Amino acid sequence: MTIKFQNTYQRAFKLKIAEYLGINAKNIFLFWKGRVALYAILKAIGIKKGDEVILPAFTCVATVNPIIYLSAKPIYVDIDPKTYNLDPNKIEEKITPKTKAILAQNTFGLSADLEHILEIAKKYDLFVIEDCAHGFGGFYKGKPNGTIADAAFFSTQWNKPFSTGLGGIAVTKRKELAEKLNVLENDFAEPSLKDKITLNFLIFIKKHFFNTNTYWFALKTYRWLSKYNLILGSSQGEELEAPVKPEDFEKVFSTVQARKGIEELKKIGDLVFHRKNIAELYKAILKKFGIEPPHEPIYAEHTYLKFPLLVKNRYFFFKKAEKEKIELGDWFISPIHPITENLQYWHYKWGENFIAEKISGHIINLPTHSQIDQSYVHKIEDFLRRNQSNIYSSYRELL
Numbered sequence: 135m136t137i138k139f140q141n142t143y144q145r146a147f148k149l150k151i152a153e154y155l156g157i158n159a160k161n162i163f164l165f166w167k168g169r170v171a172l173y174a175i176l177k178a179i180g181i182k183k184g185d186e187v188i189l190p191a192f193t194c195v196a197t198v199n200p201i202i203y204l205s206a207k208p209i210y211v212d213i214d215p216k217t218y219n220l221d222p223n224k225i226e227e228k229i230t231p232k233t234k235a236i237l238a239q240n241t242f243g244l245s246a247d248l249e250h251i252l253e254i255a256k257k258y259d260l261f262v263i264e265d266c267a268h269g270f271g272g273f274y275k276g277k278p279n280g281t282i283a284d285a286a287f288f289s290t291q292w293n294k295p296f297s298t299g300l301g302g303i304a305v306t307k308r309k310e311l312a313e314k315l316n317v318l319e320n321d322f323a324e325p326s327l328k329d330k331i332t333l334n335f336l337i338f339i340k341k342h343f344f345n346t347n348t349y350w351f352a353l354k355t356y357r358w359l360s361k362y363n364l365i366l367g368s369s370q371g372e373e374l375e376a377p378v379k380p381e382d383f384e385k386v387f388s389t390v391q392a393r394k395g396i397e398e399l400k401k402i403g404d405l406v407f408h409r410k411n412i413a414e415l416y417k418a419i420l421k422k423f424g425i426e427p428p429h430e431p432i433y434a435e436h437t438y439l440k441f442p443l444l445v446k447n448r449y450f451f452f453k454k455a456e457k458e459k460i461e462l463g464d465w466f467i468s469p470i471h472p473i474t475e476n477l478q479y480w481h482y483k484w485g486e487n488f489i490a491e492k493i494s495g496h497i498i499n500l501p502t503h504s505q506i507d508q509s510y511v512h513k514i515e516d517f518l519r520r521n522q523s524n525i526y527s528s529y530r531e532l533l
């Protein structure tokens with residue numbers, strides 16, 4: 135396999151990722167975003183017009199779009215309300231002769247029930263791709279997320295386990311897929327100078343001006359600017375209107391991202407440790423309030439990129455939080471976050487996935503990132519206490 139000329143930073147970044155995951159750097163491929171890495175994997179697998187790809191009905195539009203860009207059809211499977219991941223018991227009923235792959239997402243940093251999924255895939259001769267956009271640093275039965283299935287991708291976008299602003303990493307242990315991904319990595323375009331300058335600028339702004347006080351303003355401003363393509367958004371405006379591939383979609387990872395990635399990877403152990411510690415504090419708070427904590431199956435190590443909670447009236451909960459400058463997340467507000475209209479453009483039929491639809495109407499997330507400390511957790515505890523009547527005690531109360 136001929137390896138594309140890459141500058142020192144991309145190569146060094148690949149080596150660091152390889153070391154962390156315990157795999158060969160030749161099996162790692164770098165792209166502009168996680169969704170581009172997924173698109174490359176689907177292409178390498180040979181996904182084409184008419185094929186079907188199974189994925190959870192509780193995901194992000196960025197995962198669905200690459201399937202449709204290749205003229206294949208996303209087939210949504212309902213989730214397990216305990217894990218927010220694909221319910222393996224509901225996969226087989228959605229398999230048809232056209233099914234080619236299953237996308238197993240690590241929602242909020244919790245690996246899907248992979249052994250069960252791999253068993254089904256073997257029976258029907260399907261590829262399994264781990265969607266590790268939320269799962270870098272987590273483990274499934276002692277193995278690092280991303281190293282278990284045929285292929286996997288990670289996202290290094292702003293609020294992912296470690297961030298390079300934007301970024302996507304594809305990995306595979308299959309030689310034939312690695313060869314094809316290598317060709318795609320060679321073929322995809324280098325980001326423009328404008329892309330690189332803008333990304334560098336945004337990384338600077340995030341580092342120096344983003345904090346829990348500026349959260350709501352920054353989030354709303356960033357999403358608004360992205361929607362109208364006035365900034366380098368994680369989703370360009372057109373990606374949210376219909377699944378039509380943006381013209382400059384096929385791009386690789388830039389030096390800006392690789393440099394940032396090398397720096398961030400040095401901290402990954404601490405970042406994951408911190409999130410898990412903050413999650414422990416939240417679990418203790420929920421226990422006091424008689425609210426069931428998130429389920430932690432024995433097969434996986436949850437890294438809590440987000441800490442989920444189910445509320446009765448999300449609109450009021452968010453309004454109050456914004457007023458009091460309490461940072462809360464909104465993953466996922468719809469089965470295809472953040473799409474709430476025209477879901478049929480993404481081949482989604484409302485009413486098909488009862489659990490995912492219910493949960494996406496009521497979920498919020500508590501933050502676990504590195505700026506959240508004990509005093510901020512106390513602030514959140516106080517907020518939750520005052521709004522306890524608006525919180526479900528468990529998913530069973532909602533369903």
Ligand SMILES: Cc1ncc(COP(=O)(O)O)c(C=O)c1O
Pocket residue numbers: 167168169170193194196197239265267268288289290291300301302368
């Ligand atoms: C579950 C999931 N998969 C994939 C992606 C795509 O990642 P990226 O934004 O790097 O394209 C996201 C983005 O937030 C996500 O939440």
